[in-house]
Amino acid sequence: MKKNKAFLDRAEALKPRLIVTQKELSGSGRVLKAGDEELLDFGDHYTGYVTVEFESVGRHPDAPLHFSIIFYESTEEFKEKPERYHGWISPAWIQEERVHLDLLPCAWRFPRRYAFRYIKIKILAVSSNFSVRVKRVGLEAVSSADDSKRIPFRGKAEDERLDAVSVRTLHECMQEVFEDGPKRDRRLWLGDLRLQALANYETYRDFDLVRRCLYLFAGDTFEDGRVANNVFIHPEPEIDEQYMFDYSLFFISTLWDYYEASGDRETLRELEPTAMRQFELSKACFDRKHVLDMKKAGPVFVDWHRLLDKQASAQAIYIYALQDLVKLEQALGSDTRELEREIAAKTEAAKKYLYDARKKLFISGAFRQVSQHTQIWMVLAGVVKDAEARELLERMESAAFAAKPATPYMVHHYIDALIRCGEKQKAYEKMKAYWGAMLDRGADTFYETFDPARPDASPYGGKIIHSFCHAWSCTPAYFLRKYYSEG
Amino acid sequence: MKKNKAFLDRAEALKPRLIVTQKELSGSGRVLKAGDEELLDFGDHYTGYVTVEFESVGRHPDAPLHFSIIFYESTEEFKEKPERYHGWISPAWIQEERVHLDLLPCAWRFPRRYAFRYIKIKILAVSSNFSVRVKRVGLEAVSSADDSKRIPFRGKAEDERLDAVSVRTLHECMQEVFEDGPKRDRRLWLGDLRLQALANYETYRDFDLVRRCLYLFAGDTFEDGRVANNVFIHPEPEIDEQYMFDYSLFFISTLWDYYEASGDRETLRELEPTAMRQFELSKACFDRKHVLDMKKAGPVFVDWHRLLDKQASAQAIYIYALQDLVKLEQALGSDTRELEREIAAKTEAAKKYLYDARKKLFISGAFRQVSQHTQIWMVLAGVVKDAEARELLERMESAAFAAKPATPYMVHHYIDALIRCGEKQKAYEKMKAYWGAMLDRGADTFYETFDPARPDASPYGGKIIHSFCHAWSCTPAYFLRKYYSEG
Structure with missing residues (x-):
């Protein structure tokens, strides 16, 4: 490889400031138990960082909340099961995460960037003593396009x-x-x-x-x-x-x-x-x-x-x-x-x-x-x-x-x-x-x-x-x- | 519920300082592809916070690394498959996480506390262009016992x-x-x-x-x-x-x-x-x-x-x-x-x-x-x-x-x-x-x-x-x- 430092420095100096746009959706208010899902629609395609806020319903949570989240760019993906994908492109690209939250209420900010319009949250586990509600989903959308x-x-x-x-x-x-x-x-x-x-x-x-x-x-x-x-x-x-x-x-x-x-x-x-x-x-x-x-x-x-x-x-x-x-x-x-x-x-x-x-x-x-x-x-x-x-x-x-x-x-x-x-x-x-x-x-x-x-x-x-x-x-x-x- | 603020204040004032003990294990050096596992043994039971450091092998990573990690307190758990557990205690307690890392090398610190002696890391997905190695696993063990x-x-x-x-x-x-x-x-x-x-x-x-x-x-x-x-x-x-x-x-x-x-x-x-x-x-x-x-x-x-x-x-x-x-x-x-x-x-x-x-x-x-x-x-x-x-x-x-x-x-x-x-x-x-x-x-x-x-x-x-x-x-x-x- 042949590096031209002057050129790379020029590229670095031209690095754009990302424009951040804040968006927020309220949860549906539905009380969710294990197996329940909630679909959120941001209305357009966004690229950015997501915070999901959960609150508990019922008795004091006596176990962690375990949930999965999947980010869809398109309704075309809705029918797909991530675990059934076995193609040649790495499945690591599938925008699905699993998270445990030990304390509720909790606003959990995902450290990764996602590209999506729709978010599906699925409750994987709570305990018999409590349920959860999605209070809000916050989005810091980023782009250098002004x-x-x-x-x-x-x-x-x-x-x-x-x-x-x-x-x-x-x-x-x-x-x-x-x-x-x-x-x-x-x-x-x-x-x-x-x-x-x-x-x-x-x-x-x-x-x-x-x-x-x-x-x-x-x-x-x-x-x-x-x-x-x-x-x-x-x-x-x-x-x-x-x-x-x-x-x-x-x-x-x-x-x-x-x-x-x-x-x-x-x-x-x-x-x-x-x-x-x-x-x-x-x-x-x-x-x-x-x-x-x-x-x-x-x-x-x-x-x-x-x-x-x-x-x-x-x-x-x-x-x-x-x-x-x-x-x-x-x-x-x-x-x-x-x-x-x-x-x-x-x-x-x-x-x-x-x-x-x-x-x-x-x-x-x-x-x-x-x-x-x-x-x-x-x-x-x-x-x-x-x-x-x-x-x-x-x-x-x-x-x-x-x-x-x-x-x-x-x-x-x-x-x-x-x-x-x-x-x-x-x-x-x-x-x-x-x-x-x-x-x-x-x-x-x-x-x-x-x-x-x-x-x-x-x-x-x-x-x-x-x-x-x-x-x-x-x-x-x-x-x-x-x-x-x-x- | 009847709260006695003076008593709760006293309890708060008695909150112990946790003693942190640093431990570290090197990875095996094995080159891991999707499906490969690495078992690490800390030699005794610990309670604390874990950092896993991965490095890539082969070409520049062109997809995220997706891995799972499971923390075992005992060898008694080794044969168990988390997804097969359907008992009355919430499965949210199972100490298993799945994480995507977008960049390698990366030292990923899990935000939750775990109790374990053994850690099993399983590579869920990389791409055909690269593999990974577990470089080290760091542990900040905590206890108030001196x-x-x-x-x-x-x-x-x-x-x-x-x-x-x-x-x-x-x-x-x-x-x-x-x-x-x-x-x-x-x-x-x-x-x-x-x-x-x-x-x-x-x-x-x-x-x-x-x-x-x-x-x-x-x-x-x-x-x-x-x-x-x-x-x-x-x-x-x-x-x-x-x-x-x-x-x-x-x-x-x-x-x-x-x-x-x-x-x-x-x-x-x-x-x-x-x-x-x-x-x-x-x-x-x-x-x-x-x-x-x-x-x-x-x-x-x-x-x-x-x-x-x-x-x-x-x-x-x-x-x-x-x-x-x-x-x-x-x-x-x-x-x-x-x-x-x-x-x-x-x-x-x-x-x-x-x-x-x-x-x-x-x-x-x-x-x-x-x-x-x-x-x-x-x-x-x-x-x-x-x-x-x-x-x-x-x-x-x-x-x-x-x-x-x-x-x-x-x-x-x-x-x-x-x-x-x-x-x-x-x-x-x-x-x-x-x-x-x-x-x-x-x-x-x-x-x-x-x-x-x-x-x-x-x-x-x-x-x-x-x-x-x-x-x-x-x-x-x-x-x-x-x-x-x-x-």
Whole structure:
């Protein structure tokens, strides 16, 4: 690992003050014995610290109170039993606690932060001599997003809810860094950051928080200068020992987007070498035909999709990022001819080797897999443009067996691709249909993963482990405000 | 309830400073994944506050650590599954916690006090990227018993362990008050206090702690002046809304024992009205034949024995307490002729109406139940004495179907009865056999309940709920030092 202390110090200096909002609910007044439950609804998604106050009913308590508490982000979790979850994501993320209180009345403050709208308290044990009542539940909600500075929504009234829920999602993920989700992983991921930052420029315009995150990624890299895909903040900033080919390249795009929104030339200049380094490292991963060698590229994310072949998407993402690098270098007055030649070579190779002329679709990998992902990224990379791109996306939709986006993150890129090739109305309808289906299910924030065709399915083996407030799902606010706003 | 503020203030002023002893164990160094357990052995019974320190192994932790911890007083609990306990005592007493730690390394201090020798930590969840190690477990053991002031044991070497385990039991129960058990109920009970105080006079000689407890009982009584059977100390001293006929009377004996040991005449004078009031209230519970009317007497404890008829024992306990009241009044120079007449009348009635001349055993209740309890208490009350008493206890032992002591509390009274009627050697053997059987099972402290004939049975439906360090079981130290000491 290579640490840049000056960069990490800059990140530390940019650490935001969290804004604390106090909320309080009264208990129902119901007298609770062992086995009884009480459900509390805070009315919206919150991230913060909870205090539960119990009082006893009946004789003086002659045994401890033992209770469990579970924090739900969404009604989608209500039917789940935590003990039945056996998926591959650690069950340690399930927001359930068990507590003994030796004395009543007692206001118990949980030391951990939770993300939730609903709280279910279950009495596990009292004694025959007494019962309890939940007197109140206090909440210190935290976020670094300042709602007083948020740009008002000027779009259509019918889009207000879509915008508001996107904004709430972003708000909840804005903490000491841009987190991917306040329930899980509570961590700074580059793929999420890129999209969050775009939504942020249209809403809170908190440039410092983006800048802080860029310095965190640039301040701790792999030995060769490769940017990690995520960073742990506590006990002190430290990158996770993993990278993804696409996420490293997105450092370039995220830096460019930041400069475009903020005009902060100093940061652009200081972080340009980090961006350039991602290009240099990725450049070495191509074969002589200018096609990406996946053995050299290493892990690529693209989407949560087990069977997806990612080669063609990764090739396109490389071209996409290089286009941002060209703009970035031009803004600094550098010569970009080499970069442009590189883009041209990789674009040519994509058309020549990653395109099936019979199917009229881009293909990926040795098994020539057809996926929507590949077509979407080819459009975003400008490998095909305008009418050609529109027709490609049209064909893609009717292509049987083509792998489809599995996450709002990938759907974002589909919407973006439609807009880029002039299908603004279709993009709007697709966006309304996808995120609208979550709204129809009562979402207060947008989900990490959602398939409208199978809304009850869980790719993780249980909805109790899902993140129902996930950064990469907040971009309707970006699209609505940037492309569909009347103001 | 009738509060005497002056008495409660006196009790508050006598609140002891707890002596804190620091202990520390290193973890085994084993790398733990989900499902793995680590057992730590502190080598003796302790009561106090625990800090567990974990460190991570492998990659940076990318999920919380979820673990459970269970505190065992005794190996007798090892086989028990907390979730399988469904007895009548609240499962809230089971010393098991579940905790999530978001950051590692972490030293987590549990806010509650536990009573234990063994700690079992079980990893419930980590992630696939990391494991954990228990680095150390710290303990702040607390007790108000000052071992530096304890009178050394001067008995036989072979009795040292019996004395030491008794003393440890007492030590662990000496906290802000004399507790019945540091695991359960952690509370001041008059029946336990009386025996603890006796053991205390031979060991720690902490008169202030007994005095404090006497003032707590006298400072908060029922409206008519009846002393409660137990007192809650937190959040502020308050009696439990229940009394037992025998426990109320034991206030007299406990006060007399205290005076006899301490010579504290001021306390005797101040608390004499409370003692006298217990006599007055109990006196009204007899019928015209001077036999106790159980409807008037209300609840009586005597022993944990569901089928025991308690009438005759209660009659004897009344006589027993009145004998202490006579000594108490004489010490204060009062006329005791009325009291002595009362003792004589009740003794006569016991012999006349509660004795089966055919069986040559005392009987109790409408169904003329024969129990060991009744014979024991008749001897302790002096209803029969010397050779007559020795023969009664002899007959009692061979009497079929006679209910037997169920607790060390009742066995204590049997030993005491044997000593009183001159069977000192037999008393010694019985004591060695009963408490010795617990020592043979590896006891570090003596149990609340123990039946040598069925050592694996649990009257509560599970040993996980037992108190394995219980005040009323600490009296071998009293007997050994008072009756069998060479010094």
